[in-house]
Amino acid sequence: MGKIELDGLTKRFGDLVAVDDVDASFTEGEYTMILGPSGSGKSTLLRMIAGLEAPTEGEVRIDGEDVTDRPARERDLSMVFQNLALWDHKSVRENMAFGLRMAGVDADERDRRVRETADLLEIEDKLDARPDQLSGGQQQRVALGRSLVREPEVILFDEPLSSLDQRLRLRMRTELRRIQQETGTTFIHVTHSQEDAMTVADSILLIEDGVVEQFDRPLELYHEPANEFVADFIGSPSMNLYDATFGTAGGAHFEVEGGPRLDVPERWADRFRERVPEGPVRLGVRPEAAAFDGDPALPTIDGTVTVVETFGDFTWYYLDAGLGDDLVVQSSDEAVMNSVGVGDSVTVSVSPDAIHTFDATTGDSLGTAQVTANRPARNATR
Amino acid sequence: MSAPPVSRSRRIANAVRYVYLAIVALVFILPFYWLVKTSLQPNDVIYGSDLHLVPPTITFTHYQSALTEVGLVGSIVNSLLAAVGTMVLTTVVALLAAYGITRYVFPGRRTVARLVLLTYMFPNTALIVPMYGMFAAYGLLNNPVALTLLHSMLALPFCLWILQSYLESIPRELEEAAKVEGATEFGAFRHVTVPQAMPAIVAVAILAFIISWGEYMFAYILTTNSAKFTVPVKVTQLLGGYQVDWGLLTAASVVVVLPVLALFWLMVKYLGKGIAKGTGAI
Amino acid sequence: MSVRDRVDAFAPAGVDIDEETLTGVGLVLPAIALIAAVLVYPFIGAIRLSFLNIDTGAFVGLDHYRWLLTQENFWSFTVKTLVWTVGNLALQGFFGVTVAMALNRQFPGRDGLRTAILLPFVIPTAVTGILWRWMFNGSWGPINVLLQQELGLISTPFTPFVNEQFTLAAVTFVNAWRWVPLVALIVFAVLQTIPREQYEAARIEGAGLWSEFYHVTYPHLSSALSVLGLLGFLITFNIFDMIWLLTNGGPGTATTTLPVFVYEVAFKRQAIARGNAISVVLLLMLIVFVVAFFWRNQVLEEGSA
Numbered sequence: 001m002g003k004i005e006l007d008g009l010t011k012r013f014g015d016l017v018a019v020d021d022v023d024a025s026f027t028e029g030e031y032t033m034i035l036g037p038s039g040s041g042k043s044t045l046l047r048m049i050a051g052l053e054a055p056t057e058g059e060v061r062i063d064g065e066d067v068t069d070r071p072a073r074e075r076d077l078s079m080v081f082q083n084l085a086l087w088d089h090k091s092v093r094e095n096m097a098f099g100l101r102m103a104g105v106d107a108d109e110r111d112r113r114v115r116e117t118a119d120l121l122e123i124e125d126k127l128d129a130r131p132d133q134l135s136g137g138q139q140q141r142v143a144l145g146r147s148l149v150r151e152p153e154v155i156l157f158d159e160p161l162s163s164l165d166q167r168l169r170l171r172m173r174t175e176l177r178r179i180q181q182e183t184g185t186t187f188i189h190v191t192h193s194q195e196d197a198m199t200v201a202d203s204i205l206l207i208e209d210g211v212v213e214q215f216d217r218p219l220e221l222y223h224e225p226a227n228e229f230v231a232d233f234i235g236s237p238s239m240n241l242y243d244a245t246f247g248t249a250g251g252a253h254f255e256v257e258g259g260p261r262l263d264v265p266e267r268w269a270d271r272f273r274e275r276v277p278e279g280p281v282r283l284g285v286r287p288e289a290a291a292f293d294g295d296p297a298l299p300t301i302d303g304t305v306t307v308v309e310t311f312g313d314f315t316w317y318y319l320d321a322g323l324g325d326d327l328v329v330q331s332s333d334e335a336v337m338n339s340v341g342v343g344d345s346v347t348v349s350v351s352p353d354a355i356h357t358f359d360a361t362t363g364d365s366l367g368t369a370q371v372t373a374n375r376p377a378r379n380a381t382r
Numbered sequence: 383m384s385a386p387p388v389s390r391s392r393r394i395a396n397a398v399r400y401v402y403l404a405i406v407a408l409v410f411i412l413p414f415y416w417l418v419k420t421s422l423q424p425n426d427v428i429y430g431s432d433l434h435l436v437p438p439t440i441t442f443t444h445y446q447s448a449l450t451e452v453g454l455v456g457s458i459v460n461s462l463l464a465a466v467g468t469m470v471l472t473t474v475v476a477l478l479a480a481y482g483i484t485r486y487v488f489p490g491r492r493t494v495a496r497l498v499l500l501t502y503m504f505p506n507t508a509l510i511v512p513m514y515g516m517f518a519a520y521g522l523l524n525n526p527v528a529l530t531l532l533h534s535m536l537a538l539p540f541c542l543w544i545l546q547s548y549l550e551s552i553p554r555e556l557e558e559a560a561k562v563e564g565a566t567e568f569g570a571f572r573h574v575t576v577p578q579a580m581p582a583i584v585a586v587a588i589l590a591f592i593i594s595w596g597e598y599m600f601a602y603i604l605t606t607n608s609a610k611f612t613v614p615v616k617v618t619q620l621l622g623g624y625q626v627d628w629g630l631l632t633a634a635s636v637v638v639v640l641p642v643l644a645l646f647w648l649m650v651k652y653l654g655k656g657i658a659k660g661t662g663a664i
Numbered sequence: 665m666s667v668r669d670r671v672d673a674f675a676p677a678g679v680d681i682d683e684e685t686l687t688g689v690g691l692v693l694p695a696i697a698l699i700a701a702v703l704v705y706p707f708i709g710a711i712r713l714s715f716l717n718i719d720t721g722a723f724v725g726l727d728h729y730r731w732l733l734t735q736e737n738f739w740s741f742t743v744k745t746l747v748w749t750v751g752n753l754a755l756q757g758f759f760g761v762t763v764a765m766a767l768n769r770q771f772p773g774r775d776g777l778r779t780a781i782l783l784p785f786v787i788p789t790a791v792t793g794i795l796w797r798w799m800f801n802g803s804w805g806p807i808n809v810l811l812q813q814e815l816g817l818i819s820t821p822f823t824p825f826v827n828e829q830f831t832l833a834a835v836t837f838v839n840a841w842r843w844v845p846l847v848a849l850i851v852f853a854v855l856q857t858i859p860r861e862q863y864e865a866a867r868i869e870g871a872g873l874w875s876e877f878y879h880v881t882y883p884h885l886s887s888a889l890s891v892l893g894l895l896g897f898l899i900t901f902n903i904f905d906m907i908w909l910l911t912n913g914g915p916g917t918a919t920t921t922l923p924v925f926v927y928e929v930a931f932k933r934q935a936i937a938r939g940n941a942i943s944v945v946l947l948l949m950l951i952v953f954v955v956a957f958f959w960r961n962q963v964l965e966e967g968s969a
């Protein structure tokens with residue numbers, strides 16, 4: 001119960017296409033995040049699922065039933081809005097009981113369920129207060145409680161964490177995860193924060209310009225991005241991306257524009273030759289994948305440290321390697337963090353396992369050289 | 383809350399501000415005070431040659447006459463009927479229209495919003511003749527229904543403007559949340575929109591009342607039976623002729639103004655933000 | 665909701681008769697019906713009448729209009745109306761804005777004061793008329809008693825409502841007195857929406873009082889003032905009762921603005937069709953004004969784009 005399917009869902013505003021032919025199947029009982037930058041269409045997509053926006057084309061199905069023409073109140077779901085949309089002319093209790101009241105549940109039952117949910121969210125002592133008398137965190141809980149009390153199959157979240165300060169955000173993020181797991185409700189959560197998505201979600205639907213770029217488990221998006229956009233969006237700091245030319249003369253190699261030539265050791269050469277066409281290509285390396293230890297067998301890049309950002313247990317080094325954009329390298333090696341500083345000339349090595357390649361024109365992934373480890377498989381839709 | 387240090391020119395400006403406001407307050411309030419004062423003074427003081435800031439003696443004879451001799455009470459009832467009718471009709475119609483304009487998309491939406499304000503372009507004097515003819519034909523002269531319709535027409539554009547602005551400022555999500563929780567369109571309107579818009583609704587209702595209560599021209603034209611006169615018409619009648627009884631006139635005026643003031647004070651007490659928030663978003 | 669707003673900009677090409685459209689139109693219908701029935705329909709009747717001879721019912725075409733435009737009075741009345749309107753707007757604008765600005769700072773009793781000064785507006789115009797005629801009453805009115813008897817500043821009573829030289833100014837002042845509080849309230853509401861930080865930022869950059877007004881206050885106000893100006897012009901131009909209650913259009917024709925003229929012609933002289941003709945011309949004048957107003961705004965917008 002709580003299985004949502006989208007079939008060719010499209011939303012147009014005149015000439016503007018906000019959502020473009022989206023097919024997706026949300027697994028019931030899972031926490032799925034719809035992730036994307038501003039203007040990507042993620043909120044519009046959510047609102048179409050909710051029934052607040054009518055699609056221009058396509059179908060929305062809940063548990064197999066076509067609900068596309070049904071208004072919001074006839075779909076068994078609930079929604080938490082970005083600004084919470086709590087009614088300040090009603091008490092917390094009345095806010096939470098509203099849905100039950102609309103459903104015709106009698107007063108005693110309503111009261112009981114409201115109290116139960118309030119207990120779960122630890123706001124049972126605030127039931128008679130007005131929302132504007134509560135703190136931000138408490139208001140969040142009320143909004144969540146209002147949605148939970150009806151025990152819907154699906155709860156939709158429209159960027160509920162965006163306006164919270166950092167600490168509260170992290171707390172609520174975990175709280176949401178906990179509640180989702182305890183209740184088993186399908187959560188569909190729209191966010192622009194890839195960090196939130198990576199840490200919490202069971203699945204991530206990454207959307208840009210109304211088009212689904214990838215819909216997969218977080219680790220799949222991280223390790224096997226379907227295209228350059230995904231590779232760039234996921235991960236912090238972003239993947240280092242450069243124009244390069246792939247050649248096979250004298251062994252498989254990449255000539256990075258403006259910079260070094262990276263020779264691919266024999267062990268990996270075949271895999272590259274299979275997938276990567278000769279000629280221009282986009283090359284990507286995650287900061288965490290470059291290392292300072294300089295294994296001579298691996299391709300290396302030389303550079304000068306320009307900026308150092310330390311976080312305590314790991315540090316980001318920005319290297320000027322003549323590539324145009326700085327090469328960002330992350331290290332959690334204490335020895336490195338104690339010795340390397342601004343102005344130093346360093347050499348970093350990159351394992352071909354961690355070299356991502358993308359088609360220079362379409363941005364599609366040409367795959368990585370890495371052998372797919374045993375991770376729970378998931379169909380990518382694109 | 384201590385103020386930050388201010389320059390000398392600002393301090394002068396502040397002093398000017400307070401002086402200016404004092405003068406303004408005087409100019410706006412003093413005449414009315416004088417009206418009340420005059421109504422309480424016996425005739426020898428009124429027609430005397432001395433000016434008194436505080437009345438030396440107080441008498442209620444003028445009020446007695448006003449309330450009993452000239453049919454003022456009857457006119458108050460007439461005005462009340464029209465004003466309450468206007469209040470109800472205008473508020474309901476304006477609220478529905480404002481809700482339609484701000485929450486729904488339909489062709490001609492923006493035109494309607496603007497056009498309504500432009501009705502103030504019409505010279506009302508042009509209407510008095512056709513209106514007289516129309517209502518006479520329907521037998522609606524000397525009838526508060528006629529005045530209700532007319533006064534509502536006068537009040538509607540402005541009231542609609544206020545409600546529209548206020549409703550704009552209420553986030554759509556509040557209603558959407560209600561709909562997701564199972565409310566129908568009307569349910570969302572009833573449980574969310576109306577309570578949230580209450581300050582503006584009250585402001586508009588009272589504004590409509592005040593506009594109706596004070597309306598002179600149409601009330602004058604459309605009531606031929608003196609027993610059906612509304613308050614402004616009645617009171618102006620007393621002004622006619624050579625010998626004007628100023629005591630009586632001012633007392634009658636005060637009586638006429640009191641209900642408006644009472645309502646007005648009520649409204650202000652209930653809200654300060656109603657009109658403020660409503661007209662802020664232009 | 666920016667998405668919602670975009671729908672307006674990209675309105676669908678074909679008319680989509682769906683539930684939303686129906687509901688929206690239905691909600692707006694009562695208001696439109698009221699205006700149509702009580703304003704538009706009778707006015708159309710008035711227009712029709714203006715082409716007829718009332719007594720015979722015959723169609724006389726533009727006769728009444730010709731009569732009107734050849735009356736030398738008509739042009740002087742038009743000028744009077746313009747003077748009346750512009751004078752009102754100037755006074756209401758200046759005092760409305762300055763009072764609103766003066767109120768734009770918290771001090772004890774500020775809110776009470778802001779409410780109390782609305783008094784002139786909520787009082788019925790009939791009472792306002794009475795009030796000011798009493799204030800300036802030649803024999804016993806407080807102002808004359810003060811100036812003449814107590815202070816000895818003038819020798820004869822100052823009665824602006826019966827003195828041709830002053831009447832137009834006098835009624836203008838009274839009308840402005842009535843409306844300034846409302847203008848001030850509306851402008852005040854707009855001023856309240858200006859974020860305090862903008863003033864503070866200006867102050868840090870060294871702005872004095874005048875700069876503050878010019879760079880922070882005025883830009884926020886200008887669009888509101890524009891709307892108020894338009895509405896104010898329309899409403900003021902059409903005012904009948906305030907003038908009538910104070911002076912009956914006199915003395916003579918000193919304060920006969922066009923609306924007053926309409927009343928006189930239609931009711932006093934019983935020349936209803938002619939009265940309607942004047943009204944139609946009045947309306948046409950205002951339509952021209954409105955069109956010019958929007959056209960000017962359009963030009964300004966395009967110029968600054």
